[in-house]
Amino acid sequence: MKVQDSSLIRHKKQKEEDIAICDCKLNPSDPDGACAERCLNVLTSTECTPTYCPCNLYCRNQRFQKCQYARTKLYKTDGRGWGLLADENIKAGQFIIEYCGEVISWKEAKRRSQAYETQGLKDAFIIYLNAAESIDATKKGSLARFINHSCQPNCETRKWNVLGEIRVGIFAKQDIPAGSELSYDYNFEWYGGAKVRCLCGAPSCSGFLGAKSRGFQEDTYLWEDDDDRYSVENIPLYDSAEDEPTSKLQKTHDPMDPEYISNGKVESPVQFNDYEQVNSTAPFVKAQDLVPIQDAASPVVKAEISEEAVLYPQDSQKIFPQKNAMIVRIKSNSACRNYHIGPGPLSKKRSQIVLNGRPKHLPPDGNDTKLVARHLPSKEAQELLKCEEMRDRANSQLDCLYNEIRPAIEEHERDSQDSVATSVAEKWIEASCAKLKAEFDLYSSLIKHVIFTPQKAEPLEVDEDHEQKTLEYDIPQNLSS
Numbered sequence: 001m002k003v004q005d006s007s008l009i010r011h012k013k014q015k016e017e018d019i020a021i022c023d024c025k026l027n028p029s030d031p032d033g034a035c036a037e038r039c040l041n042v043l044t045s046t047e048c049t050p051t052y053c054p055c056n057l058y059c060r061n062q063r064f065q066k067c068q069y070a071r072t073k074l075y076k077t078d079g080r081g082w083g084l085l086a087d088e089n090i091k092a093g094q095f096i097i098e099y100c101g102e103v104i105s106w107k108e109a110k111r112r113s114q115a116y117e118t119q120g121l122k123d124a125f126i127i128y129l130n131a132a133e134s135i136d137a138t139k140k141g142s143l144a145r146f147i148n149h150s151c152q153p154n155c156e157t158r159k160w161n162v163l164g165e166i167r168v169g170i171f172a173k174q175d176i177p178a179g180s181e182l183s184y185d186y187n188f189e190w191y192g193g194a195k196v197r198c199l200c201g202a203p204s205c206s207g208f209l210g211a212k213s214r215g216f217q218e219d220t221y222l223w224e225d226d227d228d229r230y231s232v233e234n235i236p237l238y239d240s241a242e243d244e245p246t247s248k249l250q251k252t253h254d255p256m257d258p259e260y261i262s263n264g265k266v267e268s269p270v271q272f273n274d275y276e277q278v279n280s281t282a283p284f285v286k287a288q289d290l291v292p293i294q295d296a297a298s299p300v301v302k303a304e305i306s307e308e309a310v311l312y313p314q315d316s317q318k319i320f321p322q323k324n325a326m327i328v329r330i331k332s333n334s335a336c337r338n339y340h341i342g343p344g345p346l347s348k349k350r351s352q353i354v355l356n357g358r359p360k361h362l363p364p365d366g367n368d369t370k371l372v373a374r375h376l377p378s379k380e381a382q383e384l385l386k387c388e389e390m391r392d393r394a395n396s397q398l399d400c401l402y403n404e405i406r407p408a409i410e411e412h413e414r415d416s417q418d419s420v421a422t423s424v425a426e427k428w429i430e431a432s433c434a435k436l437k438a439e440f441d442l443y444s445s446l447i448k449h450v451i452f453t454p455q456k457a458e459p460l461e462v463d464e465d466h467e468q469k470t471l472e473y474d475i476p477q478n479l480s481s
């Protein structure tokens, strides 16, 4: 009989209406381009959902789900325990591996870290996931748990939305040649315990792991004794019977002991691809016996795009098909409200988004507008292209604004459970409105031109440079102003 570990957080099932569907089109002559860097979902750090993606089996945006990891191997460092090496050349930006572990509430994270410390556990494996949750890879996890800290790292952590849940991946910050040790900046948030002297050897080394940390500020976090908002009891529990993988993790050995993994042979680096495949699908797994370690500490994951990035009231959800747009959930102090920015729940139809029951077409890309403009007299074409430029400018303003306010949002999120400051939200809304207005202008201009184009099936005479020479207009009386 399986005993459910009540400290683990249950998988959330993604609702159909929350599935984000990109508008990529599969080009049979370039299948590798399916859901590549311009995919709407990729731009919003969201993985495509199998069977819903227009590129179907060719979709390349399911790396977490398919465990498309870089080849890595373990090695024994000098003074820093185990470390992880690149076992192939890795490109800048490449997804290397998921940081898997038990997903627990912060309250549970605090309890465990204290317990680990009392037991004299040496290394720290709890990382920050979001305001309410942490990932503990102390007993269960992937090879990512062996990646050491560096003050001048070649990797970074990024959060991705995978089937409606936020997951953490290790990504290359730069090209990494095979044989290099992988590292990221833990940006430690200490859960107590003595500080660990940093041995990364970087010229800019800050001296200690967690030197950047403001320390574990118990009082500002959620789990004051009388604060039950995020207590384990209130969080839906993971049903191990449903999803628990059968893996090597279930064996009675310490699965995280590289000597166990590598069959006792630690002299030379060992390949771990099979092991990774088995474990990587399960960021949420059942607890096993504790392993004695010392000086527990918990690295905090820095997210490139915070899933709790910017507030946008739910009742005024808008579509922002941009890099910074992500479905987010932010909990306010007074009540548990949901805020969204970015693509709201998307319908199953391609190129169409349904919000609050109203279908909205995704904006045409620049090429489409230019195509339309080619078939218009130059004055109209100019106007159309001007509108498009306006839209692009507003888009990039919104991007800049997002980058500007992101630190405040992340800072705020860590400091307290209040919603992001109203002034920040207002700034965002203002910029979003500017962008929407620019888009509106673009579309109205497009519509105007479409209405004003000839109704007769008179082919347009176009010269080699696509410049239109003649046009016949059939302007409806009521629209001829």
Ligand SMILES: C[S@@+](CC[C@H](N)C(=O)[O-])C[C@H]1O[C@@H](n2cnc3c(N)ncnc32)[C@H](O)[C@@H]1O
Residues within 6 Å of the ligand: 079, 080, 081, 082, 083, 122, 123, 124, 125, 145, 146, 147, 148, 149, 150, 196, 197, 198, 199, 200, 209, 297
């Ligand atoms: C997530 S684990 C990394 C894997 C670990 N080396 C092991 O053998 O399991 C984090 C721990 O590794 C050690 N560590 C990581 N980076 C270090 C560094 N730059 N200097 C000293 N110790 C480090 C610390 O003990 C830290 O608590």
